[in-house]
Amino acid sequence: MHAIIEIGYLIATLSFLGGLKFMSSPKRAKTGNLIAALGMVLAVILTFFAGTTETVPYTNLIIMVLAITVGTLLGKRLSDKVQMTGMPQLVSLFNATGGGCAMLLGLMEANQIKTEITHFGNQVLLIAGLTTGAIALTGSIIAERKLAGTVKDKRGRAVIFSARILLALLLLLPTLYFLGFIPLDFMAFMYILAIIAMVYGVLFVLPIGGADMPVVISLLNSITGIATAFAGFVYGNKAMIAGGIFVGAAGILLTLLMCRAMNRSLLKVLAGTFKNNKTG
Amino acid sequence: MDFITHHLQEIYFVLFCVFIGIEVIANVPAILHTPLMSGANAISGVILVGAILLMLRVPQDDYLNLTLGGIAVFLGTLNISGGFFVTGRMLKMFKPKK
Known part of the structure; x- marks a missing residue:
């Protein structure tokens, strides 16, 4: 069997x-x-x-x-x-569900495990899967809303600055946690990280121009793939790891190809700037 | 270092997967970018496997996790079914040139 x-x-x-x-x-x-x-x-x-x-x-x-x-x-x-013109939105929405699934898996594992007996490596993987999943979830929803035209670009300094702070927190907090500086149990810590990552997902996509959304969706898609791969490691399931990594790698290449097709660099897309038109 | 020596096989596996993933779509024409993105999105729904594995372990009276797990399975399924169906619809628009 x-x-x-x-x-x-x-x-x-x-x-x-x-x-x-x-x-x-x-x-x-x-x-x-x-x-x-x-x-x-x-x-x-x-x-x-x-x-x-x-x-x-x-x-x-x-x-x-x-x-x-x-x-x-x-x-x-x-x-x-779905209408033919609404397809990219729907893809983004489905990508959000994948990210949401990855985030929930992280939360459920955190609810169930006993911190003392869980392997350090597993905790790192759970945190990585949770944060990438949460970013993909809210980021994709914002991308979908932008394509639908209900959310406008926001390129204020405050948005960009707080996005950077949150990203730094997402990297810094787990480090501090494993060094023992944060006196919280693993479950509470995971919930806090999930919230930070979700807010970051929103702020990450907000400054990006509506016309660049397909590129961003492709990038978020790749992030979901990576989240899947992290979850795959936790369960030791090769199909999940391989599927996730294929999507992650192919998604990043596809993102770059799409940028090249539009004659824009990925960094410019992410910063939300245009060639002759500096906003910010 | 201990972690690396214990997981050497997985590390090799991931590295190969990265290169295969990149190589396999290296020559995709621009017209297929969107369907390919959608198809890859559907494949990342394989996370559903993890959701099912986890659900099979949740105790019957753990209502919080049963709810979260139910939502996770639902979301994963939506990603897969929606992803493949919408890719299929996109590809229907491509008529083979004769």
Whole structure:
């Protein structure tokens, strides 16, 4: 049974890879999408059945089956109804859900684990997954709102300055925590980090121009991939690590390619500045 | 250092994945940027596997975690199903040139 599951995950990983490869050629893109989707279904079904053979309470199973059913139907419905022009928004919204999922996983793990017996490395991974997931969640929502035109660019000094402070905090606080300077238990600390990261996600995307949103969405997509990979390390699941890293690496390259197609540098996009028009 | 020697296999694995991920889409034409972004987004929904693994471990009477887990599974599924369906719709617009 164990071997079958491992082989299944291997096939799923290969299907993600094949899917990405096929999706980068116009003729075979549809096949690529189908292959990756099938691989994903395989991975999910395997995980479900491999875990369910043990004694799992019925409540959990019912909640999961419900969540999966509603999620699938809603995803299908949203993508069927969307206008052609609204597609980038929807992609951004779906990216937000992925980031949200990664953040929740971090919080749940923090609720459950006992700090004393948990490995230091695991805590680092949980923190990394939580913060990247939270940034992707709120950042993608703001990107979606901007494309919809309800949120305007804000390039004030205050926004940019506080974004930098928050980013520094996100790096500094975990360091201080592991050095023992912050007398909080791991759970409370994780909730605080989640809030800081979510605010940072908002401030990160706010100054960026609306026309640059596809680039930002691609970048956030790559961040979600990295969050997935962190979670994959926590569970020691190769399909998650590989899928996450593929998306992370491909997403960053895609971001750079999109920048080049628009003849802008990534740094300029992120700073929200234009060539002849300095705002800020 | 201990961490590195213990996880050498994983580190190799990640490094190879990074290069493969970059190489595999290196020659994508500009017209496919958006569908590829959407498809990659759907693939990052593999986080659902983690959500399911975690849900299988949550005790039956731990309502906070059951709620969070339910939401996590829902969000992960939405990412996957929405991602692949919307990519499919985008690609439908590309008619093969004859």
